[in-house]
Amino acid sequence: MxxxxxxxxxxxxxxxxxxxxxxxxxxxxxxxxxxxxxxxxxxxxxxxxxxxxxxxxxxxxxxxxxxxxxxxxxxxxxxxxxxxxxxxxxxxxxxxxxxxxxxxxxxxxxxxxxxxxxxxxLGPDPLRADADPEAAWRRISRSRVSVGILLMDQSVVAGVGNIYRAEALFRQGIDPSRPGRDLTHGQWEAIWADLVLLMAEGVRVGHIDTVRPEHTPEAMGRPPRVDGHGGEVYVYRRSTMPCFLCGTEIRTEVLAGRNLFWCPACQVG
Structure with a gap:
């Protein structure tokens, strides 16, 4: 989708x-x-x-x-x-x-x-000027549901799909199984800011790129990603491959009917 x-x-x-x-x-x-x-x-x-x-x-x-x-x-x-x-x-x-x-x-x-x-x-959309991230925070901060599920709930945050969910959580080092109420407000602000940044770039270039400049294929001397979704990512569809940052094997499991990808070493707590 x-x-x-x-x-x-x-x-x-x-x-x-x-x-x-x-x-x-x-x-x-x-x-x-x-x-x-x-x-x-x-x-x-x-x-x-x-x-x-x-x-x-x-x-x-x-x-x-x-x-x-x-x-x-x-x-x-x-x-x-x-x-x-x-x-x-x-x-x-x-x-x-x-x-x-x-x-x-x-x-x-x-x-x-x-x-x-x-x-x-619908929840706030990171790409809309009228978005209120605090409206999402009020729901997330009271929820026992995992942040991995909450970010895919369009009534909580609108527009985030499987790729942005996985990549934003990796970039912020947050375990996707962590209950929403266990996030700090500062962590939520960082997730939101990252979504605004990444999704705006997606509008600009027409595909999803999430790796920082120091982790691009050119910077790391690694082969570029070959995938129908295009763009460079940290964990999405990289199951069993080594994490770019720590070398740990990327894991995947089905969460609420969708494949979830994360690094168990970089995303803890």
Whole structure:
């Protein structure tokens, strides 16, 4: 499932392609035909993201809400706009660009109240200017649930996925099994600051890099990572490999249905 930086990049791409202009909306697949008809010809006024949720605002105060889920994908292209191929749930287009949405978990229209309700059930997003990390801290500091699970709970922190969870905890030396209430406020502030830094870089470059300059392949004289997710990481998908910092074997286990990766020597207590 795409992590939050990908959704913020999609919002930016929509702003550049369609912002301030009327768009043609259609549902070649037919599953969003009624919704497409309601926004067809409307002006895209805003493109926003909160966590893993994309929100496109139109001049009639309707909002298109998209959650890609595991299988959803966007494809952008230049005019001339080709005939749609495959199961395109929604196509937005104008004279110069088009965007095809396939396989989303959610594709729906919201009124302002519905949009407000969506924001209310999501935790603070490290990539949003209006994020309040203290709102997340209030929940984390009272919870017996492990910080490894809490960081993946979108109602606690929005936009963090499996990679950012594993990497931020490694960078801060925190055992992912540690209960949230056993964290100090200073540790939470450091985790949040790291998420802001790493996810903003993900928006900028389009993939997830988490290693510090002194641990890059060039600095360490090691081979670069070869992985479909791209980018250099400390522990994610490095099970049984040696830790870059201490040489200990990286471990993995299933936690709340997702693979967790950590270094038992660098992440203690």
């Amino acid at each position: 795409p992590e939050g930086h990908t959704i913020h990049r999609l919002a930016g791409e929509h702003r550049r392609a369609f912002g301030g202009r009327a768009v043609r909306a259609e549902s070649p697949q037919g599953r969003f035909a009624a919704g497409a008809l309601r926004i067809d010809g409307r002006v895209l006024t805003e493109a926003d993201a909160h966590g893993k949720h994309l929100l496109l605002g139109f001049d009639d105060e309707r909002w298109l809400h998209v959650h890609l889920g595991i299988y959803g994908k966007y494809a952008f292209g230049q005019a001339p706009v080709p005939a749609p191929t495959g199961m395109v749930r929604l196509r937005l287009s104008n004279a110069g660009r088009y965007a095809d949405l396939r396989g989303p978990n959610t594709c729906e229209l919201l009124d302002p109240a519905g949009k407000a309700a969506l924001h209310a059930r």
